Amino acid sequence: MSTLTHIDKQKLERELGMGGGYVLDFSNRTFEEFFWEVVGVQIYDSQYDYGSGSKANRMRAFWRVATDKQLILLFQGLLEGWEIYSNAPIPDTSRDLIHSVLAKLGVTLSTLHKQQDDTFQLNIGVSQRLTSRLFEVTALPAQRRGYEFEKFLQELFDVYDLSARASFRLIGEQIDGSFVVHNDTYLLEAKWQNSPIGVADLHTFEGKLGEKASWSRGLFVSNSGFSTDGLQAFGRGKRTICMDGFDISEMLRQRMSFVKVIDAKVRRAAETGCPYVSVHDLFV
Template sequence: MSSLKEIDFRTVDDLVDFIRGRGYVLDFSDRTYSQFFAAELDADIDHPMYATHGGSKGKRLRRFLELADDATAARTLRALWELRSDYVGEGKDPVAGAERKYQALLARLGAAGEVPPSEPAGPAFDYEKVAALKAEVLELTAMAPQKRGYAFERFLVRLFDLFGMKPREPFRNRGEQIDGSFLLHGVTYLFEAKWQNEPTDAKDLRDFEGKLNEKAAWARGLFISHSGFSESSLETFGRGKRTICMTGLDLYEMLERSIPLNDVIDRKVRRAAEDGRPHTAVRDLF
């Protein structure tokens, strides 16, 4: 059982029901609520054991937090806070003192010493492995295009793995190809990678965004084009999307300057949230 008290559950309600009212959790539908718990917590929130207080999303969340250990309860709150932060964005938070209340909940759960730091330490920067990846990119340039495309995907999986992002290699859903996925700060990213002679056009970006829109609402996308994106394709693609973009030059700058990949993605996501543009070059971010 978690360390949360009655007053804490009222605080949780305040933090998650401000969009749709009492009994709701953020803007989840029944389907996306189930998907969230399955993907982020490997839990079946629709199980009858979580409905003993009632069947609303808010009451099932409360029962889940009651039954969870402190570490799981804290992980749940962090995942919800991440989504909540995306919803609120840079505007004024509708709940007074929301950040302070959220941190107080984590502090209570941390009193038992079972909760990891709010941001787990990433793997140590391995300069030798980074140097090996830099050499591998140069080797890719000599490959035939089709063979190079698959090798580029495998290279990226190793890159994500180096920075502790738990990559998953290419998979298919109902006939559509997804180049892979990875995790960063508890958020699932789908990614697509292209290495071709011409810059990626707006159609490829729109197609990927379409695949992303069919997935869970909290998933994000990373589109990596070694040859980059023309300015016109980015403008045609539009602003305010769930996809952020990287180029081969971004990868070169990152590896050459020994910038951790997680830092690159963090800054790209923040800049996209601020100006709506899907791509800002690494050299302009660091």
């Protein structure tokens, strides 16, 4: 029997938009496919007939009889596929609620991240959508690309459930955003320009990091990459790691775990002092 409390269910109903008989933006077909492929149950089986037989009522019937293992599969699937089935990034309130429910079921954030490191594969539909979105940014006028590139990166981090924050401004400086991996906060610098990033921009971002808490790290994302001379002049032993447009494309093409990519870059930087090694070279 389900261990969800009445309060859990009421909160979940609110976040999933179940008041009108719907669940997110699932169609009958996608609802059936989701439950079969992710949870392993036939949601239109007679045991889930309840009330009007709407998607919301079938979800309620499932909550009544589901095992904890089935609930875990359901909620992990919702975290991964929320954007597909709602056509919008997952709200913080929804993410936090699902995390709290999973914690009651014995699945902590650290467990989720470890599962992502070891077995995660990005949903193919999400991968294709993000790849198309990146191409759309490429086609934009130059003055809009930087802003839209930042928005794209926040969408990317949200897909990987990394508690992303949009750009914020402090006195005298701007940070393009932040995200969290393994409880480490990464500040983000994002650049879209025609030429590779040189040493001046790298030093400027490292200087911003130096004014923050000692445990914060930095990710510098440049669609056009980084100049070899700039990386050499930047030196070693910094808190910044680097990612370029080819890294993002390769990660999406292979449907890789973003956490796994960041971990590999951090480890290589620790071993060699080099802030940039391509995803291709890290995983060949």
